[in-house]
Amino acid sequence: MLEIIKEKVASNQRLSRDDVRWAYENASLPEISSLASITKKRFHPEDSATYLIMGIINYTNICVAKCDYCAFYRLPHQEGTYLLTFNQICDRIDQFLEIGGQLVSFNGGFHPKLKIQDYATLFQQIREKYGNSMEFYGMTVAEFMFSCKLSKLSYEEGAKILREQGSKWVTGGGAEILDDAFRMRHSPGKFKVDDYYDAQRAILDAKIGSTATMVIGFDETLEERLNHLEKLRDFQDSTPRKLPSFLLWTYKPYNTELGGKEIHATEYLRWLGICRIFLDNFKTIRTSVLTQNEKGLEGLHYGANDFDLPTEDEVTEKAGATINKNFEEILEQAQKIGVTPIKRAPLRVQ
Numbered sequence: 001m002l003e004i005i006k007e008k009v010a011s012n013q014r015l016s017r018d019d020v021r022w023a024y025e026n027a028s029l030p031e032i033s034s035l036a037s038i039t040k041k042r043f044h045p046e047d048s049a050t051y052l053i054m055g056i057i058n059y060t061n062i063c064v065a066k067c068d069y070c071a072f073y074r075l076p077h078q079e080g081t082y083l084l085t086f087n088q089i090c091d092r093i094d095q096f097l098e099i100g101g102q103l104v105s106f107n108g109g110f111h112p113k114l115k116i117q118d119y120a121t122l123f124q125q126i127r128e129k130y131g132n133s134m135e136f137y138g139m140t141v142a143e144f145m146f147s148c149k150l151s152k153l154s155y156e157e158g159a160k161i162l163r164e165q166g167s168k169w170v171t172g173g174g175a176e177i178l179d180d181a182f183r184m185r186h187s188p189g190k191f192k193v194d195d196y197y198d199a200q201r202a203i204l205d206a207k208i209g210s211t212a213t214m215v216i217g218f219d220e221t222l223e224e225r226l227n228h229l230e231k232l233r234d235f236q237d238s239t240p241r242k243l244p245s246f247l248l249w250t251y252k253p254y255n256t257e258l259g260g261k262e263i264h265a266t267e268y269l270r271w272l273g274i275c276r277i278f279l280d281n282f283k284t285i286r287t288s289v290l291t292q293n294e295k296g297l298e299g300l301h302y303g304a305n306d307f308d309l310p311t312e313d314e315v316t317e318k319a320g321a322t323i324n325k326n327f328e329e330i331l332e333q334a335q336k337i338g339v340t341p342i343k344r345a346p347l348r349v350q
């Protein structure tokens with residue numbers, strides 16, 4: 001079976017779900033690395049990778065979704081809630097720019113009072129103040145979905161409002177495992193998978209950029225992981241405007257209701273390699289320094305070609321992530337494993 005898979009990868013044939021299931025369960029780590037590297041080389045050199053400096057600014061921790069894997073949220077009536085003002089957000093952006101930051105990702109929760117127009121106005125004000133000196137992801141697809149419902153708008157209408165007021169990007173964040181059984185176990189109030197893709201499609205159709213993400217290491221089954229990848233690949237095939245990148249990261253279990261243990265880095269690398277060989281319609285596969293630290297760099301030998309140097313993210317830090325802000329040290333580590341890191345600019349949506 002390995003020879004058949006190798007032959008398919010070498011000749012650029014699409015792998016089936018059964019192929020990658022077999023590879024995940026039977027191939028050695030070096031074999032997966034080798035397969036992923038062959039696929040990666042179709043798009044990128046093996047000995048270099050791109051990166052940028054990214055900060056996740058959490059503008060509110062108020063959320064009513066109650067996902068059991070989340071250590072970040074507070075319900076509206078609980079102590080310790082916050083919602084940053086425009087000036088407070090700008091202060092955070094200024095601090096971020098001072099340390100060379102390039103891309104901000106705004107990430108909050110399902111805030112029961114923030115309508116699409118509120119987001120659109122905020123993002124317009126940020127664009128007016130900062131121009132193109134930095135790029136930003138306005139919100140996650142999950143937040144967009146909730147806010148559209150709250151605003152009694154279709155996804156098409158919500159995306160149009162954002163776009164008309166200058167929004168350029170959202171992220172596919174909040175996807176975790178895109179499988180309805182998984183979602184029923186852990187975040188029944190968040191969304192159904194088909195609904196998520198309806199929102200992604202509306203966003204892309206409105207000429208707003210978006211991304212694909214996946215988080216592993218909860219209690220998801222292999223079939224649930226495969227469902228996530230299969231549906232994503234089908235979606236990417238089906239849409240004329242493509243998602244430019246896929247990011248894989250890992251669940252941090254500390255201080256969460258779900259709890260559990262972190263998966264080992266080798267499991268992360270194994271699955272990252274599987275993602276690269278299966279998602280043949282994604283040019284950019286991103287590895288997670290935020291949740292895997294220096295170990296995440298090894299993902300550059302498992303099909304990834306790009307990474308962030310993170311400056312902050314309260315969501316993952318509350319659940320146990322530790323951020324190394326010594327960027328030189330991280331970049332040296334990339335060199336040590338034979339990869340030259342090249343700083344890139346954020347992508348621009350036309």
Ligand code: SF4
Pocket residue numbers: 063064065066067070071072073108109110142174187190
């Ligand atoms: S993961 Fe996001 S949507 Fe879920 S509870 Fe946390 S902040 Fe809310």
